[in-house]
Amino acid sequence: MSKNLVQYIIMRGDLAKSSKWNAGALVAQACHGVSAVLHLYYNDENVQEYLCDVDRMHKVVLEISDLNSLMELETKLKNKGIHHKTWIEQPENEATCLVVKPYPKEDVAEFFKDLKLFNKKL
Template sequence: MATVAATSYVMYVILRRDLQTKLGWPLGAVCTQAAHAASASMWIFRNDPNTEAYTSNLDSMHKVTLGVDSEEEIKKVADKLTARNVDHKVWIEDGFPVCIALKPYPKEEVKNALKGLKLF
């Protein structure tokens, strides 16, 4: 049985652009939200075979940060991921969703669920 290299897995992070542009959050605070979401997702799915493969070579982890423009958009993305059974963590800060981190997936498995999202 062939094993898939860790580099074939990607962790997608979806972050709200309006945190910085409209709400005036400093860049560091915005970056921290992505770190929170990614860390939480890695912990929640730590025993998943995808996560185990992804972390088998820490120097080869691949992440892609995508962006949405509003709270409404991030909620729609979360609903779409849930409907498609894509494992993820929605990070809530100050009572509202600010970031989503998917567990590591092969790109082909989740590309349709993320269709239309642009890089942050």
């Protein structure tokens, strides 16, 4: 890849503390979000470049504290024109994660600088 493309996945930390969201359920949420955003933006130049070298994809999984914080981040990204997908799990109608389409790291890293790696003991 010529660009330093990265895909950010933002997981709600409060779900990891809830007994109804085990490790498998949380991983599934991230997978749903990634699949959705790659589908939605499939024809995007960055997405196509990212998918050309599947053995070198770069993803960063970060934690955000709760639903309100996730929605604030979603609003900030929308206002700045950063393409993403907030995954809403059904039938629970619960926003579980937010996934950004692949971007050059320098274009989007500022939005995530205050978040830590998702590192929950499950």
